[in-house]
Structures are given as C-alpha cells and as structure tokens.
Amino acid sequence: MLKDITIHLIDREGISHTLSAPLDMQLNLMEICKAHELPVEGTCGGMAMCASCQCYIESSHSILERSADEEAMLSEAFYVKDNSRLGCQIQMSNAIDGLIVRLAPSE
Amino acid sequence: MIKTDILIIGAGPTGLFAVFEAGLLKLKCHLIDSLPMPGGQCAEIYPKKPIYDIPSHPEILAGDLVKNLKKQIAPFQPTYTLGESAISLVKADDNNFLVTTNKGTQHLAPVVVIAGGLGTFEPRKPPIEGLENFEGKGVNYIIKDPEVYHNKKVIIAGGGDSALDWTIFLENIAASVTLIHRRNEFRGALDSVEKVQQLKNKGLIQLLTPAEVIALEGDDFLDSVIVNHLGDSKSIECDSFIPLFGLTPKLGPIANWGLEIKKNAILVDNSLDYQTNIPGIYAIGDVNTYPGKLKLILCGFHEATLMCQSAFKRIHPDRKNVLKYTTVSGVAGFDGSLKEASKSFIKAIK
Numbered sequence: 001m002l003k004d005i006t007i008h009l010i011d012r013e014g015i016s017h018t019l020s021a022p023l024d025m026q027l028n029l030m031e032i033c034k035a036h037e038l039p040v041e042g043t044c045g046g047m048a049m050c051a052s053c054q055c056y057i058e059s060s061h062s063i064l065e066r067s068a069d070e071e072a073m074l075s076e077a078f079y080v081k082d083n084s085r086l087g088c089q090i091q092m093s094n095a096i097d098g099l100i101v102r103l104a105p106s107e
Numbered sequence: 108m109i110k111t112d113i114l115i116i117g118a119g120p121t122g123l124f125a126v127f128e129a130g131l132l133k134l135k136c137h138l139i140d141s142l143p144m145p146g147g148q149c150a151e152i153y154p155k156k157p158i159y160d161i162p163s164h165p166e167i168l169a170g171d172l173v174k175n176l177k178k179q180i181a182p183f184q185p186t187y188t189l190g191e192s193a194i195s196l197v198k199a200d201d202n203n204f205l206v207t208t209n210k211g212t213q214h215l216a217p218v219v220v221i222a223g224g225l226g227t228f229e230p231r232k233p234p235i236e237g238l239e240n241f242e243g244k245g246v247n248y249i250i251k252d253p254e255v256y257h258n259k260k261v262i263i264a265g266g267g268d269s270a271l272d273w274t275i276f277l278e279n280i281a282a283s284v285t286l287i288h289r290r291n292e293f294r295g296a297l298d299s300v301e302k303v304q305q306l307k308n309k310g311l312i313q314l315l316t317p318a319e320v321i322a323l324e325g326d327d328f329l330d331s332v333i334v335n336h337l338g339d340s341k342s343i344e345c346d347s348f349i350p351l352f353g354l355t356p357k358l359g360p361i362a363n364w365g366l367e368i369k370k371n372a373i374l375v376d377n378s379l380d381y382q383t384n385i386p387g388i389y390a391i392g393d394v395n396t397y398p399g400k401l402k403l404i405l406c407g408f409h410e411a412t413l414m415c416q417s418a419f420k421r422i423h424p425d426r427k428n429v430l431k432y433t434t435v436s437g438v439a440g441f442d443g444s445l446k447e448a449s450k451s452f453i454k455a456i457k
C-alpha cells in the first residue's frame with residue numbers, strides 16, 4: 001500500500017489543519033477537504049465548473065499547470081490571485097507531499 | 108389558490124420521480140421551482156454531461172434523464188409553478204400547509220415535500236464594494252425584459268455563454284454595449300464567440316479584455332463603472348451594469364421554516380420515511396441529511412418512493428395500502444391512459 005501524504009490546509013478562519021491523504025484512491029484536494037468535513041462545497045462535483053473549491057497555494061511545490069478548463073473557470077471566479085487553483089483539479093501525488101494551501105473566501 | 112394532495116418544492120429528478128410514485132397511489136402532485144424549467148441540477152448545471160450510475164442506464168445524458176422522467180410522470184398530469192421560489196411555509200389549519208412564492212402564488216396541501224436539492228439557483232455576484240446598493244438601480248444579474256435596455260449604455264461582464272449571448276442580443280437594442288472579461292479567451296459556443304468577434308471588428312460593440320470592473324459610481328442610480336484594464340483604471344459611463352457569472356445554489360428560504368437544519372441540509376428521521384421534525388413535511392433528495400446520506404439521484408428516487416407510502420397514510424389514515432408491482436397492476440394515468448403488460452393467451456391445442 002502507498003504511504004499517505006500530508007496536506008496543510010488553512011481554513012477561512014485562519015486555522016491550520018493537517019490532513020492525511022491517501023494516494024491510491026484517486027482523490028483530489030477538494031475531495032480530501034470534504035472527506036475531512038472542511039467547508040468546501042464542491043458544487044459541480046469537481047468538473048472545474050463552480051470555483052467553490054478555489055484555494056491559494058502557499059508552498060513552493062511544483063504542481064501540474066492549470067488546464068484550459070481550470071483557467072477558464074478561474075477567469076470567472078472571484079478573489080482570484082496568481083497562486084489560485086481549483087482544489088478539484090489537484091490530484092494527490094508524492095510531488096505535493098507537505099503542500100500548504102489556504103481556502104479562498106466563499107462567494 | 109392552488110390545491111393539491113402533495114405539494115413538491117423543487118422539480119429536480121427527485122421531485123419529478125415523487126410524482127410517479129404518488130400517482131401510483133392516486134395522489135395528485137403540484138411542483139414549485141424557482142428555475143423556469145424542471146430538472147434541477149441536471150437541467151441547470153450539466154444537461155449535456157453523461158451520468159453512469161443510473162440503474163439500467165449504462166450511460167444517459169442528464170438532460171435526457173429529465174426528459175424521460177417528464178415522460179414517465181406525464182400520465183399523472185403534474186401541475187407546475189415555475190420561475191417562482193417558495194419563500195414561506197406555514198400551517199394553514201389542522202390538516203393543511205400553506206406555501207407562498209416570491210410572486211405571491213399560494214398553494215394549499217396536506218403534505219409538503221421539500222425536494223429543494225442544494226437550494227435555489229442565485230446569480231453569482233462579483234465582490235465589488237457597494238454592488239448591492241445599486242441592485243435594481245442600474246445593476247441587474249438577470250435580464251427579464253430586454254426592452255428595458257433600449258437606447259441605454261450597457262456594460263456586460265463575464266466570459267461564458269450568457270455574457271456572449273446577451274452581448275449579441277443587446278447590441279441590436281442598446282445605445283452601446285461593452286463586454287468586459289478578465290481574459291481574452293471566452294468559454295462559449297463557437298458561433299457565439301465568432302459573432303462577438305465580428306461585432307467587435309465592425310465596431311458595433313466595445314470589447315475590453317483582460318479587464319475587470321472594480322468599482323461602481325453614482326449617487327442614487329449607477330452613472331459609471333471603474334474598470335481595471337491592463338493595470339490602468341478608467342471610468343466608463345453607463346446606464347446599466349450586468350454581471351453574468353452564472354448561477355450558484357443557495358439553501359435560501361428553506362432554512363427559515365422551523366425545520367431542523369444540519370450541515371446546510373434538512374435533518375430527517377433516519378431514513379424511515381424522510382419526514383422532518385414537522386409532521387406532514389418531508390424532505391427528500393439532496394436537500395436532506397441523515398446518517399449515511401449520499402447525494403445521488405438513485406438515492407433520491409428511493410427516498411421519494413418511501414416518502415409516498417408515508418404520505419398516503421397521512422392523507423388517508425383510514426385506508427389500507429398494499430404494495431403492487433407495476434408489471435402486475437399496470438399504470439393507470441389520471442388522463443385516462445392505461446399501460447399494462449399484455450396478458451398471456453390461453454388456448455388449447457387440439
């Protein structure tokens with residue numbers, strides 16, 4: 001079995017949560033947040049269509065670049081910054097072990 | 108006043124299927140939905156996307172699922188109040204509830220079923236300071252009557268189909284149309300993107316990209332918007348600002364009806380019959396929660412079925428009800444139609 005990775009997630013109140021995330025379940029960051037009952041809606045189910053999973057990447061991990069769909073949704077999202085990403089488009093992998101992310105404000 | 112046996116708030120897949128199960132028990136349904144068409148999330152968010160976990164449909168488009176449900180319930184002649192939100196639910200007398208919409212339409216029924224999914228779909232509002240002060244005073248999120256924009260200076264913001272489509276449409280009516288989007292790329296039907304490109308080339312509309320509306324100006328009524336375009340701020344005079352960023356569901360008025368709410372959903376009695384803390388009010392589909400809840404269409408169908416059995420007992424406390432298979436007893440519509448399995452033919456062979 002693959003070892004879980006760790007994600008440091010800062011919620012909208014500024015509280016930091018250390019989340020352990022399995023690598024063998026094909027989960028993305030939005031789903032990891034939901035699994036830990038954090039306030040991420042994931043309204044579109046992870047299709048880059050709602051931006052309710054927007055977050056800011058605060059560590060220097062190299063993550064797969066934004067896809068065209070993610071770029072398009074972010075261009076219609078609010079509170080977007082250079083380090084904005086859609087959590088549902090970030091798959092769990094060893095490359096993001098120790099990632100630090102902050103939830104964007106809810107709309 | 109609209110009177111019915113079961114009043115269903117929310118015409119998503121769950122509410123629609125409830126009409127069928129109620130119909131088998133000879134109960135009549137009326138549905139209210141804030142959207143102009145039935146289908147809920149399937150119709151509003153992803154009509155063209157496939158679903159793979161509807162039993163016996165290896166693959167079905169969400170839009171087709173809704174179309175099939177409407178066909179399946181047609182014999183039970185459901186009636187609708189569409190484009191209106193249920194905003195209040197009160198007890199009218201010992202046996203009836205009164206539900207009123209934002210447009211004042213009143214509905215009376217002994218059983219109310221809330222199948223409101225994630226809630227009513229509300230326009231997404233950009234976080235611009237003071238935006239709400241100008242709502243209806245130059246700022247609108249939904250275009251109800253395009254003629255209002257006759258000879259007006261209109262600014263549209265957004266990068267999807269509705270921003271493109273309304274830019275094309277209002278160009279014919281308005282004095283001027285400016286389309287503002289944060290990127291040069293638009294996500295919409297190819298022919299709409301091309302049409303907007305042509306309008307821009309001909310100088311019939313203004314296109315500002317990458318740009319963003321960052322502030323609004325005006326005393327009582329909107330006079331102008333401040334736009335950040337490639338790092339520079341400039342003011343553009345206008346009569347109307349229409350931000351078109353799509354819709355997002357909000358639980359909304361349902362939260363104020365005295366029902367027990369947990370995690371933004373209505374708590375029901377542990378999947379027995381999906382009744383809420385108020386007897387006679389049920390909650391089914393995505394809108395409810397109980398231990399083990401899954402927000403799936405097939406679970407909504409199951410909940411609708413169990414709910415109807417309980418609603419029947421409530422409406423007809425003195426009548427016995429026995430489960431019948433549709434294959435055996437057929438489906439007798441309120442429209443006089445009868446669907447039934449063909450009878451086997453018995454004849455001796457000599």
Ligand SMILES: Cc1cc2nc3c(=O)[nH]c(=O)nc-3n(C[C@H](O)[C@H](O)[C@H](O)COP(=O)(O)OP(=O)(O)OC[C@H]3O[C@@H](n4cnc5c(N)ncnc54)[C@H](O)[C@@H]3O)c2cc1C
Pocket residue numbers: 043044045047116117118119120121122139140141142146147148149152153157158159160191192193194222223224225226227228358359360361391392393394402403404405407
């Ligand atoms: C992108 C996406 C993909 C999905 N894929 C699947 C899948 O593969 N399989 C699956 O099983 N499920 C899937 N789902 C989930 C599925 O769509 C929902 O479980 C289903 O739509 C729930 O149906 P519902 O009828 O309970 O609620 P909804 O579909 O949300 O409908 C509720 C309706 O109630 C109306 N309403 C709410 N409040 C009021 C009010 N106060 N007054 C009037 N009207 C009101 C709303 O306008 C809405 O039309 C998906 C969802 C999304 C967004």
Ligand code: FES
Pocket residue numbers: 030041042043044045046047048049050051052053054073086087088089
């Ligand atoms: S869950 Fe909708 S965009 Fe990520």
